[in-house]
Amino acid sequence: MSGVIFAIDPMLEGNVLWTPLLIVLVKVLLVFVVGLVATMLMVWFERKVIAGMQNRVGPNKAGPWGILQTLADGIKLFFKEDLIPERSDRFMFRLAPYLALVPAFLAFAIIPLGGDFRDGKGGLVTLFGHQTRLQLADPPVGVLFALAISSIAVYGIMLAGWSSGSKYPLLGAVRASAQMVSYEAALGLSLGAVLLVSGTLSTAGIVNMQSSIGNWNIVATGFVPFVIFLIAATAELNRPPFDLVEAEQELVGGFNTEYSSIRFALFFLAEFMNTVTMSALIVTLFFGGPQPISIGNTTLDIPFIPNAIEGTIWLLLKVLVFLYIYVWFRATLPRFRYDQLMDLGWKILIPGSLGWFMLLAAQRVGRDAGWDQIVVTFVTALVLIGGYGLLLAAQHVSRVNREKDGASF
Amino acid sequence: MELFVFVIAAAMVLAGALGVVTRSNPVHAAMSLVLTLFGIAVMFVAHDAHFLAAVQVIVYAGAIVVLFLFVIMLLGVDRAEDLSVEPITNQRPLAAIIGVGISAIVIAAIVSSRAGLGASGQGVNETTLESPDANIRQLARVIFSDNVFAFEITSVLLLVAVIGTVVMARKTKSVGTGK
Numbered sequence: 001m002s003g004v005i006f007a008i009d010p011m012l013e014g015n016v017l018w019t020p021l022l023i024v025l026v027k028v029l030l031v032f033v034v035g036l037v038a039t040m041l042m043v044w045f046e047r048k049v050i051a052g053m054q055n056r057v058g059p060n061k062a063g064p065w066g067i068l069q070t071l072a073d074g075i076k077l078f079f080k081e082d083l084i085p086e087r088s089d090r091f092m093f094r095l096a097p098y099l100a101l102v103p104a105f106l107a108f109a110i111i112p113l114g115g116d117f118r119d120g121k122g123g124l125v126t127l128f129g130h131q132t133r134l135q136l137a138d139p140p141v142g143v144l145f146a147l148a149i150s151s152i153a154v155y156g157i158m159l160a161g162w163s164s165g166s167k168y169p170l171l172g173a174v175r176a177s178a179q180m181v182s183y184e185a186a187l188g189l190s191l192g193a194v195l196l197v198s199g200t201l202s203t204a205g206i207v208n209m210q211s212s213i214g215n216w217n218i219v220a221t222g223f224v225p226f227v228i229f230l231i232a233a234t235a236e237l238n239r240p241p242f243d244l245v246e247a248e249q250e251l252v253g254g255f256n257t258e259y260s261s262i263r264f265a266l267f268f269l270a271e272f273m274n275t276v277t278m279s280a281l282i283v284t285l286f287f288g289g290p291q292p293i294s295i296g297n298t299t300l301d302i303p304f305i306p307n308a309i310e311g312t313i314w315l316l317l318k319v320l321v322f323l324y325i326y327v328w329f330r331a332t333l334p335r336f337r338y339d340q341l342m343d344l345g346w347k348i349l350i351p352g353s354l355g356w357f358m359l360l361a362a363q364r365v366g367r368d369a370g371w372d373q374i375v376v377t378f379v380t381a382l383v384l385i386g387g388y389g390l391l392l393a394a395q396h397v398s399r400v401n402r403e404k405d406g407a408s409f
Numbered sequence: 410m411e412l413f414v415f416v417i418a419a420a421m422v423l424a425g426a427l428g429v430v431t432r433s434n435p436v437h438a439a440m441s442l443v444l445t446l447f448g449i450a451v452m453f454v455a456h457d458a459h460f461l462a463a464v465q466v467i468v469y470a471g472a473i474v475v476l477f478l479f480v481i482m483l484l485g486v487d488r489a490e491d492l493s494v495e496p497i498t499n500q501r502p503l504a505a506i507i508g509v510g511i512s513a514i515v516i517a518a519i520v521s522s523r524a525g526l527g528a529s530g531q532g533v534n535e536t537t538l539e540s541p542d543a544n545i546r547q548l549a550r551v552i553f554s555d556n557v558f559a560f561e562i563t564s565v566l567l568l569v570a571v572i573g574t575v576v577m578a579r580k581t582k583s584v585g586t587g588k
Contacts, residue, residue, distance in 0.1 A: 089434070089436070091437075092436065092437070092440075139459060140459040140460070140542045140543075140544055140545055141459045141460055141462070141463040141542070141545065142542060144460070144463040144464075144467065145463060147463075147467055148463050148466040148467045148470075148471060151466070151467050151470070151471025151472065151475075152466065152470055152471050154471075154475055155440075155443070155475070158475070158478055158479075158482070159436070159440075159478075162436060162478075162482055163436075170482060173482065174479065174482055174483060177475055177478065177479045177482075178479065180475075181472060181475055181476070181479075184471070184472075200542055201542045201545060202542050205542070
């Protein structure tokens with residue numbers, strides 16, 4: 001069983017054997033390399049797709065279809081001069097890029113990257129006589145780990161902006177911290193709906209529950225939590241249309257204005273890495289992760305490929321869809337104004353996800369107690385409409401009060 | 410292995426705590442606080458309290474210290490303070506005496522009750538590859554069944570605190586005190 005130990009026992013208190021240790025080391029290396037390569041390709045993909053959407057050619061010189069453009073840019077950045085502003089806080093200025101990069105890599109560790117989830121196998125594969133999962137770690141707190149990581153990712157941006165000792169980066173950092181703290185609540189609450197349906201925190205367990213399209217959490221939680229999660233995740237990533245943190249028309253470049261050379265490259269890397277990780281997390285939570293697409297009992301099976309590797313292919317295809325959607329957002333949607341951003345987060349997403357969570361919980365209780373589902377849904381909906389009416393009334397009263405005070409908004 | 414983890418985590422906690430007290434720059438002090446909180450999270454993991462570790466990072470490191478930093482940056486009080494000036498006289502010797510006193514009380518309590526420090530209550534569930542979150546299920550069952558009343562009361566307390574803050578922070582001009 002010591003092969004099992006490594007997957008669940010981060011302290012390695014069992015008997016240390018060499019094979020499982022090697023498996024873990026190989027996994028760490030693999031996840032690191034996959035993360036880096038995926039990020040590199042994502043940067044190229046984004047530039048190429050957005051160029052297509054804007055009737056341009058995009059990168060086309062380095063390598064076939066310009067696929068090595070990111071590599072070339074990375075090498076160029078390595079050899080550029082590294083500037084540290086005179087008024088900066090030197091220690092924090094140097095530390096900040098790593099505080100942004102490390103969480104981006106850590107979050108990738110809990111994504112199931114493959115494995116055979118069919119026929120109740122639960123994603124376990126046997127490597128060299130040891131049962132293991134095709135994911136770096138399956139910690140007991142599972143998805144909460146991703147939340148914890150995304151909540152500390154804000155430090156990199158905040159400290160980068162503050163330590164630069166200059167106006168625009170500081171404004172970017174203050175915006176970033178307010179935005180990320182606000183949207184984390186909506187992110188966590190919409191996640192709650194998934195956890196309620198799945199009944200487990202472990203990412204492998206959540207994937208295991210979603211065997212066919214009818215069981216995918218996007219259907220099982222009723223679509224609304226997915227929409228809220230997607231919006232909140234976009235805001236959490238500071239991607240357009242929520243990229244107020246680095247709004248180049250207002251803030252020069254945002255929190256990374258003073259950064260140059262490889263330190264800038266690290267921020268860039270972390271940002272795209274986070275996009276890839278968040279897409280993978282959305283697929284894991286709502287779209288069955290590495291599970292093949294299947295309706296009822298018919299499964300789309302890719303022939304001649306072992307099921308465990310097929311999982312990786314399915315994951316890749318599903319993640320690509322979301323990466324494309326993120327690029328699409330960027331090409332299509334104009335940036336939010338700051339008050340619109342806060343209104344959307346606090347007045348729509350958070351009450352919406354709380355209300356939907358209550359509806360799902362009421363239906364569960366009703367099913368256990370044997371009540372009529374339609375009545376339960378109806379009564380809960382009434383309560384929610386009443387609550388929303390109260391919220392609107394409260395907002396109206398406070399707006400009237402503000403206008404009486406002479407505020408202009 | 411456990412000793413090894415404990416030594417590293419304890420070093421993190423102590424270094425962070427010293428940093429909070431001795432760093433003259435408020436932002437550096439806040440980051441030292443983050444180091445301490447992470448050390449405590451590691452200790453929670455070492456004792457199989459994974460959920461507490463996650464909450465520690467999400468709530469304390471991810472929200473509370475971020476708000477500290479937010480306020481520090483917004484108010485622009487991020488200049489280095491001169492630690493040699495004492496705003497309140499004699500507070501340092503007093504703080505030293507109180508610190509030593511509290512340590513003495515804690516150590517005395519541990520020494521005197523060492524015999525009764527054995528494990529009591531229900532043990533944690535072992536985590537397995539098939540069900541890695543058995544431990545958290547157990548915790549949730551206890552919170553939401555036996556202790557649900559205390560849990561609800563705590564949430565009401567937090568709500569009251571939030572509303573109280575909003576009411577107190579509001580400008581009272583519209584109430585018409587005639588000021």
